[in-house]
Amino acid sequence: MPLPRFIWLLVALAAAFEIARALWSGGDLAYLPLIASAFALLGLNLARCALFHDPHPGKDLCPACLYETTAIRGLTCPECGHKARSAHDWRKRPKRWGLAAAGLAVVLALPAAIFAKRAVAAGFWPAWHSTPLILLLPALPVEAWSELESRLLDDPAALSTRQRAALARTCRKAVDSERDMLVRLSALDLLMWLEPESLSALRAFRAAARDPDPFVADWAVSKCRASWFAREVAALINDADLEPARRAELIWTAHTRGLSGPEIIETLERALSDPDPAVREAAAETLAARRRSARRLDSGGGLGWNWCINTNTRSEF
Secondary structure, eight states, rough: OOHHHHHHHHHHHHHHHHHHHHHTTTTTOOOHHHHHHHHHHHHHHHHHHHHOOSSTTTBBOOOTTOOOSSSSOSBOTTTTTTTTGGGGGGGOOOOOOOHHHHHHHHHHHHHHHHHHHHHHOTTTHHHGGHHHHHHTTSSSHHHHHHHHHHHHHHHHTSOOHHHHHHHHHHHHHHHHHOOOOOHHHOOOOOHHHHOOOOOOOHHHHHHHTTTHHHHHHHHHHTEEEEEEEEHHHHHHHOOSOOOHHHHHHHHHHHHHOOOHHHHHHHHHHTTTTTSHHHHHHHHHHHHHHHHHHHHHHHTTTTHHHHHHHHHOOOOOO
């Protein structure tokens, strides 16, 4: 049975009052989910009535024009000419699909109200659940990527195994896409967080480290995983396609971060004969710093060495 219209009016007025109260006094929409639940029940009732309610029970009516066909003979409506396939068709009622769709649309007021309450309390992006956020992530701005990254930083177990796999797939596609630079950087950061030793993360890092934009390249190097950092930086320094200034910057990065290993040493020795003077200078200074560090350790190092430097005295250690 359809509900009276004044019930719809009462619920609508209650919703308008709650929203106005929240806007006026800065409230938290505490009663909006309850009001939205009432709207959802009304919408379900409207959809049910539009599809299954019979306003003329027990009567034979033409489904096209609702002309009463109880006393007629045959299967043709004398009013509009509609031809029924059987006498049972006179008892069928037309489905009001548009009204049913409107009722189901009203049902969506409940999740919308719950989301609005969460958004007022925590913010727009924190109000999203992780699953729809991951599914819609390819079309969302960088703020959504940052929100997922902050969730993983706060709680590494915030995502399930299936969510992490879906997020990793999305990140791999975003890194190779034409999205905004900040989106690609966020995707690379998430990918190296989710799959630090994967081949996909390594490929994404290599592509970003060779990006023409120096900000993207520097950011990728700074985020490189420690397990393969020295090897990849050595490969970048040896890359003849990179500009000499970029290769010199990478050598200084190896110098300031104290990278070691046979790959770095061989690369620096090879860079001593590089045609570019900036690369040669960076390599020579880095190797000289390593030799000084090695002599310091051989002469005793540690607290005695630091004490001599601080007091300007000769080491007796």
